[in-house]
Amino acid sequence: MRVTFTVNGRRETADDVWEGESLLYVLRERVGLPGSKNACEQGECGSCTVYLDGTPVCACLVAAGQAEGREVRTVEGLADGDRLDPVQEAFVECGAVQCGFCTPGLVVQAHDLIERVEQPSDAEIREALAGNLCRCTGYEKILDAVRLAAARKAAAS
Amino acid sequence: MSATPVRAPRDIAAPGTGGVGDSPLRPDGTLKVKGEFAYSSDLWIDGMLWGATLRSPHPRARIVSIDVAEALAHPGVAAVLTHEDVPGRKHFGLDHTWDQPVLAFDEVRHQGEPIALVAADHPETARRAMEKIRIEYEVLEPLTDARRAAFDPAYPQVQPRGNLARHQPVRVGDVEAAKARAEVVVSGEYRVGIQDQAFLGPESGLAVPAEDGGVDLYVATQWMHNDLKQIAPCLGLPEEKIRMTLSGVGGAFGGREDLSMQIHAAMLALRTGRPVKIVYNRYESFFGHVHRHPAEMRYEYGATRDGKILYADVEILLDGGAYTSATMNVVGNAASLGVGPYVIPNVRIDAYGVYTNNPPCGAMRGFGAVQACFAYESMMDKLAEACGLDPVTVRQVNAASQGSELATGQVIWAPLPMAEMLQQARELPMPPPLDPADIRNLPGGASQTTHGEGVRRGVGYGVGLKNICFSEGFDDYSTARVRLEVVGGEAVALVHTAAAEVGQGLVTLEAQIARTELGVERVVIHPADNQVGDAGSSSASRQSYMTGGAVMTACRAVRERVFALAAARLGRPLDTLGELSLTGGKVVSESAGVLASIEDVLGDSVVEETREYHHEPTTGMDPVTGRGDSHTQLALCVHRAVVDVDVELGLVKVVELAAVQDVGKVLNRLSLEGQIHGGTAQGLGLAVMEEIVVADGKVRNPSFTDYLIPTILDMPPMRLEILENADPRAPYGLRGAGEPPTLSSTPAIVAAIRDATGLALTRVPVRPEHITGSS
Known part of the structure; x- marks a missing residue:
């Protein structure tokens, strides 16, 4: 089948898509956006988190056909050219990135959190990121990064 | 020599200006946050095929026949390979023991053992073709009893090498004589379940056939040259015809020390003349790498009334599964570090590694020292109770320090301020008491299983000693x-x-x-x-x-x-x-x-x-006494854990973890703290949640739905105290830091749960039913 959708502001068409393919597979293997990660492919780890019409979803749980005509924003669509999004910047600065495989999903999820909540408490950060597994960091530096990104965003607005 | 894939690894400029001791940004950090870092599963090249691996559903079976004809005829399939197609040596393995078949023949010895490979134009095509491979098995009773494998000569053999991979004794002094003098005797039997590395980036990579008849391999591994030593003979190629490039590695923790898809992808690429990419999914990953050895451990300590240990009598049994992998060295670590950082004049340790048809085990962060640490630290708490001492004091009374001898006779010649570190851990401020106002702070969290009733707080300590670098005479x-x-x-x-x-x-x-x-x-x-x-x-x-x-x-x-x-x-x-x-x-x-x-x-x-x-050369361990200077460096971490336990439901909330670690020299504080945090988290996982559940040799929970690793809700805030007592033999005085916290956090958390509940808790992970007594 053919699937047409918008990703990071660009219209993309994928041909010969097998009906069983996920949005994650189409992003990674058909439109050249492997930033969203394939850690569990069963909706448990959050590493494939993307915005679908503005709502964070696990791209591995979305059938490719369900993306037809819709708007997807991936981790590759957060930075403005070379200028990192404040969440991305804070993740690098705070040491929230080790192997980095969970990072794209966490960055998208944290981006959504601080869009919705101006100065999230630690409990709110933990709750918002509870669906994103990280095996390297023990999450301390991730908390640091989200706090920093939220503070900078609040200071800038 | 051949085409270069899209997103092949390239030179990266390191940002910032920081030298040793600073914390400049990671060179790969920006690429990683932008989703542009090329992991081994992200590689892509024109005309590439997808490889897939058919695995045994049985832990033990004889292979009667394999018929690939129907699979080969499936549209879109380019190759189907079996053991007959392995160009060179049929076996590979870590270290010197090459006992693992590239593709199984005659017999499969663990669930998930690779038998056949498919290359096709789409992963789904490959999967469907695999369903058409006809294998006739004679299913055999799996050999899953590690104790019988070690001690019962009548137990059938898992593989031709016999069932005992290694027995390493350690002997110091006269344990029998010391038994007569002991005023206090404590004993315990401890078990550690199988832990998975659960790195997030699945096993994956790309093999590109080259014009010279060789192959270019883009893979995620821990040790490229050791991979190559195994890959080349199995492919029947000289090493120089195999060019290996490290692709982005999504975590490792020991699980990438053994080969996974490397030889398989290369075989398919060489056969088809096309690039082949293999990416495991999470289910397959649970079968695609070795795990942490499960252990059964029997400990007996005798001491004076004031808590000074006179003897240790120890048996450690490690189940390595069907193939050797890292078992030899894991046994060596368990033996040499079997009583940890304590000075004990009379010691008898027997560490065994055996073959069974249980899941294969090998390297994981902590490597043989983790299992023993859970047992010896549990014993220290037991001894404290028997002598009426507090857990910190009993450890200080027996603590090793610079100049002490380990059980192997090795003298600790670098600083080891263990008693002081324990004191420091004890004196750290305590977290505030339970706050039932926010239900998210309670055991069970937002599930609203309690409003504070039935919740008890506990505090526990753990100390772990880990060897850094390769040991036992290896030219490292x-x-x-x-x-x-x-x-x-x-x-x-x-x-x-x-x-x-x-x-x-x-x-x-x-x-x-x-x-x-x-x-x-x-x-x-x-x-x-x-x-x-x-x-x-x-x-x-x-x-x-x-x-x-x-x-x-x-x-x-x-x-x-x-x-x-x-x-x-x-x-x-x-x-x-x-x-x-x-x-x-x-x-x-x-x-x-x-x-x-x-x-x-x-x-x-x-x-x-x-x-x-x-590094400074080490010696082997004497096969009879275990004596030897087998380690080049030893590193210590002390943990204090504070937990709240809902004793009615068996739910544990770890409230705080504090670590005191001596790293010799801080080279990069940001990275270092990340290592201690992450190591601590994996120890928490082993303490209260992580276990590969096995029944009759079969894994019952090969998914992140059923194999739970700590989330951000499970991890408490951490407090770190980092000491810098230099090791003068090491570069800049540094001490390896990644593993010690993985040892000590597990026993500290379990000790805290014991403190809250009064239960013996002799097995990790501690499950709710162990606390409620409903199992």
């Missing part, structure tokens, strides 16, 4: 190539090693070392590949020490040549220039000040040096 070394040249008017250092960056931050450290040693700001990290010498494995917490040491040594060799160039340029003999250094981009003489800029000295010259770095 790393290699670095460093090039200094002027690019765009500025001196740039290029660092090239084969060492695997697996997330730990080695690439950051390499740049820091180059800056400190060469006095330049700009450093470029070349992708790790096998075009430079062996770096050894990214395991045993050894890369800061070994590859850090190699980069340091190569930089110093480059520096000497720059000094010689400076002397030539100044037209003066080198020995008249005084003590020289490279600082702030200049060649500086201690006596005469700045002599010239590095750029002016270099001109068009390219200075390149390659050096190996070896």
